[in-house]
Amino acid sequence: MKIAIGADHAGVRLKDGIIAVIRSLGHEVEDFGCHCSDSVDYPDYALPVCEKVASGEADRGVLICGTGIGMSIAANKIPGIRCALVHDLFSAKATREHNDSNVLAMGERVIGPGVAEDIVRIWLETEFSGGERHVGRVSKVQALEEKYSLHP
Numbered sequence: 001m002k003i004a005i006g007a008d009h010a011g012v013r014l015k016d017g018i019i020a021v022i023r024s025l026g027h028e029v030e031d032f033g034c035h036c037s038d039s040v041d042y043p044d045y046a047l048p049v050c051e052k053v054a055s056g057e058a059d060r061g062v063l064i065c066g067t068g069i070g071m072s073i074a075a076n077k078i079p080g081i082r083c084a085l086v087h088d089l090f091s092a093k094a095t096r097e098h099n100d101s102n103v104l105a106m107g108e109r110v111i112g113p114g115v116a117e118d119i120v121r122i123w124l125e126t127e128f129s130g131g132e133r134h135v136g137r138v139s140k141v142q143a144l145e146e147k148y149s150l151h152p
Helices: 012-024 043-055 069-075 089-099 113-125 132-148
Strands: 002-007 028-031 060-065 083-085 103-107
Touching (some): 002 043, 012 028, 012 113, 043 060, 043 069, 043 103, 060 069, 069 103, 089 113, 089 132
Parallel strands (some): 002 028, 002 060, 060 103
């Protein structure tokens, strides 16, 4: 798979470790920054990652900021994105199986690198279940997105 990744200044250290994990799993990574510890704005990094995923140029995306909250809010404004904020292993698996999430958000100030690496590994290795009830729910989310989209 091709994975797009981005972080703000509060997630840059964790991002670099996550890139290594993604590559070790045999996936290609496109890094959208940031590459510094100077204060930057998370929407500026969420947008290019999510555009790549929404367009199909990347299979999935990973976003990291201090808490993961800002990144997940920004990501979920992009049509076609189902971003899940995850800080535990159960949720990493469940959001892929049940919600078919295509972007993962995490907070560097919330979890350590070991847990983050395990979350990414599980999230990348877990497929959408395709179960009828889950397909129906994801379809309802897509219908909401279409109904309330500013760009039909």
